[in-house]
Amino acid sequence: MTTGPVIVWFRQDLRLADNPALAAAARSGRPVIPLYVLEANPASRPLGGAARWWLDKSLRALSADLAARGGRLVLRRGDAARIVETLAAETGASGVYWNRLYDPATIERDGDLKAALKSVSVEAASGSAALLNEPWTVKTGTGGDYKVFTPYWRAALGQVGLVEPEPAPGALPPPAAHPDSDTLDDWALHPHGPDWSGGFAAWTPGEAGAWSALRRFLDGGLADYPEGRDRPAEPATSRLSPHLHWGEIGPRQIWRALADHRADGVAAEKFRSELGWREFNHHVLYHRPTLPTDAFKPAFDAFPWRTDPAALAAWSRGRTGYPIVDAGMRELWVTGWMHNRVRMIVASFLTKHLLLDWRAGEAWFWDTLVDADIAQNAANWQWVAGCGADAAPYFRIFNPVLQGEKFDADGRYVRRWAPELARLPDRFLHRPWEAPAAVLAAAGVELGRTYPRPIVDHAAARRRALEAFEQIRTGADE
DNA sequence: TGAAATGTTGGGGCG
């Protein structure tokens, strides 16, 4: 029986508590080598810029938390499988533990690595840290996978809560010699030349930051959540998405905290069902590995998406001339995050008003969101575009003026993110092109100069989108 | 987790 150290390979589980891989390593009584690998050739996708910013801070927090327990985080970069194998050989490791990820490329890579480690008699084991239910454990009556959220969630709810989160391990015995490690400064994950991350200051990446976000959300009371979550100027949402993506907190812990908080009733139910959508999206991705690149509904393969770099650029940088759309895109650019209601509006605008491929929007979100996640990004873009599993019907085309007036009635959100419009009266804030010249002048707005005119006319764009949909309609909306 | 077009209803003004 071997007593070599155990490598704990951290990926998107950057926490000490409720971490099955770390807990198993600590329980083994063997020395623990915590490892993070910056993947040079990622199995799935290279990290976006905002994700790199977050990872930098989260790893600093993890490193400090490990150090407080006697652990020293090893940082290496390159081909992940090769690095894990090399480190195992170099340290005489008896095992490598990690927690599972569910995107198709990573599943394949991890499977190959597990086999390679076993072939050299190194124990390889994976745990579950990211989901309430493993994607393959929720099955229809006939053993298949779900394609509609409501029956999925009904079935999934029945098996939730069977696994209790474990506390963080007390001490992590170090190996006899510390393996070589890069430093985070070597990796230069924080942006430089220029440093565009000034607006990210409100975030606190790391396990402690995740818990203070959860505590703020619960202590604020959930009563207003069902309504407040739709008003982007309100701090009514949990803002947990980046913490969940990086695994600084896990859904089991949130589930437990909701129960401890005696959070029941419709508001808590609503919030739990949002966790349900997150689970459902992982379920769909697991069973449909092409989700990040191909429409879930094959009829959309023939959809006549346009190519229009100027329109894509205007959308990306918040210069469409529709205030609620531009405010959202600027919030994203400045803070690395966008309110959920506004994500739906800007995604509808891209895919319907501009007729641009959802993949172009998905790619922009991937680069700019601190919570960018393959399952969530792909599934949610497809949902809005109408081509996803249990998707919104294609003809559900948001009117950006009405959405703005309904969910940002007092204009606080638009005034914050599009300050050049701030002095317009509420009546014209979401439709500046309808304001009389004198009103524009009094507000210091000059359309086409200080703020763009609409790059498309809503009514005409709506008609064009419906005509495009008509071309693929047979079987596309069932 | 829409919006717009179309259809229906009912209150009130008015001859």
Added chain:
DNA sequence: ACGCCCCAACATTTC
């Protein structure tokens, strides 16, 4: 008093 019309409010259908 009654019928007619207008139209806002609401409901249904369509995209």
